[in-house]
């Protein structure tokens with residue numbers, strides 16, 4: 488590992504034009520993106536030994552016995568050809584590959600689209616109190632945390648993440664610096680979630696009070712080029728002093744956010760544990776619900792009329808279930824969950840019931856906020872859904888084609904199909920028969936380059 492520190496002016500001279508940085512990133516020579524530190528110094532980490540050479544990205548093909556194409560199981564396996572960053576052909580196993588195209592055959596393995604984690608917190612470092620410690624980090628430290636987080640997601644087969652809890656604009660800035668970076672997963676982001684003063688995750692920097700400030704918050708996000716707007720419609724489990732069973736905004740306030748966002752071509756997703764907050768978000772015309780845990784003062788109430796609205800609007804609901812294997816809950820959290828009448832197994836059954844009723848589920852891990860919800864546990868969220876009664880095919884779709892639609896990237900991600908980004912995952916065995924095979928990652932390709 489080589490650490491290079493240069494003055495801002497020198498960095499501008501070096502990287503002010505696109506080609507050197509583009510080359511550094513796309514060739515894999517620079518594993519850490521250049522960032523400006525608070526004191527005006529620029530830091531560039533370069534990891535030459537771990538880098539891949541540009542010549543690696545020749546046309547190649549992958550042959551497997553089984554495939555899940557993002558929507559369904561493809562019987563008889565497949566031969567998938569990749570050129571540059573795209574899938575160019577999907578043929579039956581045993582088909583003739585293009586001339587001089589190298590074929591890698593994975594024995595007793597299943598090919599899937601790279602997974603999409605619809606709900607992560609890249610600025611959080613997966614340690615205890617990760618959300619509370621956010622204000623302690625400098626821009627340089629946040630960039631390093633973001634990249635470590637992305638490597639953990641990639642190791643689990645995730646090739647696209649949607650960040651729904653930035654610290655300031657650290658993730659959005661990182662995304663903007665790394666548009667052509669194929670060394671790490673694709674990043675989408677909301678910027679800091681809009682929240683009430685001292686509300687859930689207010690230390691991320693998204694506080695707003697009243698309709699005018701809320702509209703302004705959306706305008707600011709649109710100008711920053713966010714991929715989606717996130718609003719904290721209820722309190723959260725991890726912010727003391729906020730109430731998971733209560734809304735943080737009125738319907739009128741939520742509606743102001745939705746109207747302003749839609750006028751700018753942006754969707755809005757609402758963090759909503761509380762039943763009332765889910766109702767209010769639906770009344771305001773929201774485009775997605777995070778957590779959706781139906782909490783009330785007297786426990787969990789899965790109200791039929793709300794479920795019917797979720798079904799008829801077909802908006803994506805992200806349960807954020809799934810825990811790091813071997814997780815032991817801290818006693819306070821067990822007590823908190825007991826108070827609201829929830830256990831993790833019960834949660835899986837609630838979401839299994841929603842799926843059966845026709846609610847459109849997407850998978851997201853909430854990765855980064857604690858050791859139990861560390862980065863790279865999206866497969867556990869999918870496995871948890873199956874434990875809650877969802878079929879393996881439907882559960883896998885929540886982390887592939889449905890997640891791609893919900894994240895606005897359905898034209899290029901979430902499917903093994905010609906013309907799509909060559910984001911691919913190979914796992915041992917058959918996750919369609921036994922979903923825990925998702926843990927058995929054998930290879931991960933990010934836009935045509937093998938990274939795992």
Ligand SMILES: [Zn+2]
Pocket residue numbers: 606607608651652853
């Ligand atoms: Zn979250």
